[in-house]
Amino acid sequence: MRLRYLTLTAVAFFSAFPLYYSVVVASRHNSALAQVPPPLWPGGNFFANVSRVFDTVPFGLALLNSVIVAGAIAVAVMFFSTLAGFAFAKLRFRGRNVMLLITVATMMVPAQLGIIPLYLLMVKLEWTGTMYALVVPALVNAFGVFFMTQYLSRALPTELLEAGRVDGCTTWRLFWHVVVPVARPAASVLGMLTFMSAWNDYFWPLVVLTPENPTVQVALSTLASGYVNDYVLGLAGTAVGTLPLVLVFVLFGKQIIGGIMQGAVKG
Amino acid sequence: MSSLPLAVPRRRRRSVRHTLDVRVSPYAYVAPFFLLFCAFGLFPLIYTAWVSLHDWTLLSDEHTFVGAKNFGTLLADGYFWNATFNTLSIGVLSTAPQLLLAIWLAHLLNRRLRFQTLFRVSLLLPNVTSVVAVVVIFSQLFGRDFGVINWVLSWFGAGSVDWAAGTASSHIALSVMIMWRWTGYNALIFLAAMQAVPRELYEAATLDGASNFTQLRRITIPMIRPTIIFVVIVSTIGAMQIIAEPLLFGASSGAGGGAASGGPDRQYQTLALFVYEQGFTKFDFGYASAASWLMFLAVVLVAGVNFLITRRVKGGLV
Helix, strand or coil: CHHHHHHHHHHHHHHHHHHHHHHHHHCCCHHHHHCCCCCCCCCCCHHHHHHHHHHHCCHHHHHHHHHHHHHHHHHHHHHHHHHHHHHHHHCCCCCHHHHHHHHHHHCCCCHHHHHHHHHHHHHHHCCCCCCHHHHHHHCCCHHHHHHHHHHHHHHCCHHHHHHHHHCCCCHHHHHHHHHHHHHHHHHHHHHHHHHHHHHHCCHHHHHHCCCCCCCHHHHHHHHHCCCCCCHHHHHHHHHHHHHHHHHHHHHHHHHHHHHHHHHHHHC | CCCHHHHHHHHHHHHHHHHHHHHHHHHHHHHHHHHHHHHHHHHHHHHHHHHHCEECECCCCCCEECCCHHHHHHHCCHHHHHHHHHHHHHHHHHHHHHHHHHHHHHHHHCCCCCCHHHHHHHHHHHHHCCHHHHHHHHHHHCCCCCCHHHHHHHHCCCCCCCCCCCHHHHHHHHHHHHHHHHHHHHHHHHHHHHCCCCHHHHHHHHHCCCCHHHHHHHHHHHHCHHHHHHHHHHHHHHHHCCCHHHHHHHHHCCCCCCHHHCCCCCCCCCHHHHHHHHHHHCCEHHHHHHHHHHHHHHHHHHHHHHHHHHHHHHHHHC
16 A cells, blocks of 8 residues: 555656756756756756747747647647547448548558658648648547547437437537537547647657747757757757646646546547 | 418428438538548558659659669668667567556556546656657756766766667667656556456455455456557557657767767667658658658558567466
8 A cells, every 4th residue: 555655656756857857957057967966956047048048949939830730730620520529429321330440540550651752742732841731731630530439429418419400400500509519528628638749749840840930849859959968958948848738737637637548448 | 372382392402401411411520530631641651652662852853663672772771670670679678668567557546546636647747748858858867977867876886878879778768768758648548448347356356365466467457458459559559650769869969970860870760760861861752761661561560460469468367
């Protein structure tokens, strides 16, 4: 019993320590890093370092781009996933089960392997260097569709839909007036999950964007890959680019975790 | 009376519309996903095969058909095999301990517990942190001269390890980063599956005097087998595609030779990073696409083997 709490506390410590330590380094001067033992508590240089971040890379623009991209993707994924989830969970149509199966199977496809043609496609569409390249391919995904299907098949009473039909509602009206209100809690969890993963997405933005018009993650990697090892600068950027998300997560952690676990049981 | 002839066609028109609505709208609702997947998921994957059969570079508009030449060159390319070895090594080092640890943590969490939410949130905290942040933070922690990890190791009399320099040490460092980010996430997925196991099984086992570990081995693991298989497959597919960690590790540990090479001696260049190096630093799209396809085969092969092993091992445990 006591061992269990001890182990879990140790794990919690190891989970949080690297994040804490990044703040320690981000609030110091570079010279403090060349100490043995290393500094273990925050110093007073945080804001000076952060303003150096904004001088070195276009970090304001990066923050703006990331907010727009992650926000647009989250809203689109919530909408399209609820729509498709509604169809899969409650509407009858030929090929429904097969199509749902295909949707789930696509989650296993290692999409990263198509990255070269995807890039060539973006060149052709003239979307390289723009946010379209990030947003359009991510407007809806299999996980979201599956997640909403699972939720709606449980939470949406079929009688409610039938009552709506009797009153002469079209499917579209049913969607807006019956499905959307019921779907709201799950859709908002999905929205948060999607926002976080879009915010953290790194590799594809690195490939299609330029350092002049980056997202937060691309800007951070530019900071981190300077020829001089300026750890303080890199970690100050990391703190500004990551901690807001971590904070939101700590606030809404319970709901988000509930969402992840619910999506998982059925998978 | 006079309105009657008008009303009939209107009702019929409405019923045609109604039929259309009921029959067709479901397809319209699921269409966005399938269209998007075909355009940005399936098409690129298939087109990769086409590109791989050509001499295809950024510099020239001519793409000459060369057949299997790119594949032949690849199989003779030492760097390709080096990347394959590194991918498997990092994959095993990061995935195997991670999943065992995740099952164990889930088992610990699967009881009535105080601070339930606090523990879960802290477990998932690393997963909310971006790859870039993870690698930047850990490159500092793994620093040779002033890193915290070497400092802690020195209490036990270990000398300074130059983590990024060696093959084994860099693989360990990268695996630690990957484990840190994913163990908690997988633990929560296992936990979700464990909560569906009937409580009575544990109560009965406790009455029979079965130890905690026996219960984990004899009840929990067999009962959540489908989830274990699922997680193993997904983790394997993920591990075979590792790229951001080695790319950033090379960049932020200040190694020479360009970040895409995975260290000066390519000691931690993974397959995905090899593809990236060929495609986006040398702009040899044909060659990179061929490598993508071989990588795809490797993913399918390794995932299949793991699937069989997972099924087997669990069968043997029960």
